[in-house]
Amino acid sequence: MQYLDNIIFLILLVAGFGLFGKSLLKIYRNIRLGKEINRSDRKAERWETMARVAMGQSRMVKRPVAGILHLFVYVGFVIINIELIEIIVDGIFGTHRFLATIFGHTFYNIFTATLEVLAILVIIGVVLFFIRRNFYGVKRLTMKELFGWPKNDANWILIIEFALMVFFFTMNSSDLILQQRGVLAEHGSFPISQMTLVPFFDIFNFDSGFLVFVERAAWWLHFVGILFFMNYLYYSKHLHIILAFPSTWYANLNLYGKFNNLDSVTAEIKLMMDPNADPYAAPAEGAVTEAPSKFGAEDVFDLNQVQLLNAYSCTECGRCTSVCPANITGKKLSPRLILMKTRDRLEEVGRNIDKNGKFEDDGKKLLNDYITKEELWACTTCNACTEACPVLLDPLSIIFEMRRFLVMEQSAAPQELNLMMTNVENNAAPWQYNQADRLNWAKD
């Protein structure tokens, strides 16, 4: 039974990654429920944007405190995951600190010391984040819209990350003491453990057998913790650590002011304005007759795949909402909530498909059941939200598509806007002035 550890390890590893893969496939399936959108142009610019914004965190540091703390956690997280390779090899083959044999003495010392420094930065980061979020009263982090799961989720993430780092230091500290006692071969340098937990362990003068147990326990907990955290992502806003990358790659690269023109409408208008067009003509032989599409969006199926990806990528930081003029002045609109509700609805649709094999009408829609007209009509389309988003998400595009649905499918605009639109249509101005009077100012 000497291979029991290795077998258990392998089973956990396969199960952990397998389950995670399954979750990712589900997310992929749900995103594909949206309409296709071609965002494969300007590839060089897209890679550059992703590198700068997602990897380089260029937009995070616009708010320096959160930006730097986030940088600690992000860099620590990314680099500490190199250690995962070591854990996997050690776990499968029963080796101990396998990378030491490849890296050589000096480089392995540098490597482990670096990980220790990063790990302590992660701890500092998550502790300060926890305090900031729960006791410091940053408005966007304590808004009512986060009550319940979003708030708990945020705290759980910080607690799990804290625990993972504590396991890491516990493992290193006991390992170091065992190395000093000659029980384990000397590999690596652990400056932070040396300064913090080792003196603490020394007080109790644990015997080596117990320390071996502690080291193993911490190693296993660290590993199982990583697998757990990975699978927790699916249920969490923490998905952004993965989806921030595709979201920035597929981001809208146009100027914020450039809203898309609906091609289906263009075709109609051209037909309308063409004096030679015969509206009663039968379609040409072999012409592709498209099913009449819906204008705008009333449910997640009408949004495009990038918008749905955006909903999964949102980490609910609320930078968008904190700069939204409507929200600042107490209106119901919150760009963050637009994304959160889109995700909630998409997940609901996903569960519906899991249960029924395909989507069965549940009598609900994103519009009205999740996002209300009042929210949609409060938007000034000022783009402060898109400017503020650290990962280039576009809540405004969702608001805009839903307005289109309200106006073009339901004629459900506020009365004053109907009047404005009638004026534009009939008088070529949003006010009821005569077009013939357009140059009157020149005669005053």
Added chain:
Amino acid sequence: MDFTIKTMADYAAEGKSPEVLFWVGCAGSFDDRAKKITKAFCKILNKIGVDFAVLGQEESCTGDPAKRAGNEFVFQMMAMTNIEVLNAYEVKKIVTACPHCFNTLKNEYPSLGGNYEVIHHTQFLKQLMEDGRLKIEGGAFKGKKITFHDPCYLGRANGEYEAPRMLLEKLDAELVEMKRCKANGLCCGAGGAQMFKEPEKGDKDVNIERTEEALSFEPKIIATGCPFCNTMLTDGVKHFNKNTEVEVKDIVELLAEAEDL
């Protein structure tokens, strides 16, 4: 106006074409306050001898408010009509004093067949200044405190923050920046067709929030580059009963004043 405003039709009749088409916009044509901005701009162009024309009765709404309200049909109807007119006159260069017209003409007309060089009046004036055609002596404004409110559709939507500021600096005034300026600028509350409806229920109106911020610097003048921002901030200043102390002016009005036009 003590000079004649020529239309594209006038130019066409003479078999000529102007250097630039001035797109006046609905506010600039009909709104009494915005008409002053229109006139100030025309006076400057006239003074330095820029050959410009307007469309006059042939101009229609660009469709911006309809589009942003969600009415793509009305927007495209307007856009196509305008494009037919503009293309018939073979227009190459358009200048406008309205950031909403500017944005729509520049960004949303090309895919419908309307390709023009579109510039905001502050950008045009900056160009004229750099070319040495426009010279401004800022005496009248020396030391006066001015704060500039970035229009969303000029700033964030199109990335233009410098042209208006460069013009203001020429006035020798004391330019103070609000905390929320440039890319972080706060909307005046009129964009996205909000101009034409009552705001949703909230604690206060957006223009009040914005005016409050501007007034906290105790400026003499709040400068804008958009007729809608102008209206919203003017209302805000009235709300605080400051309309005798603080003026809300478009940059081009300030320039015209500096030139005593």
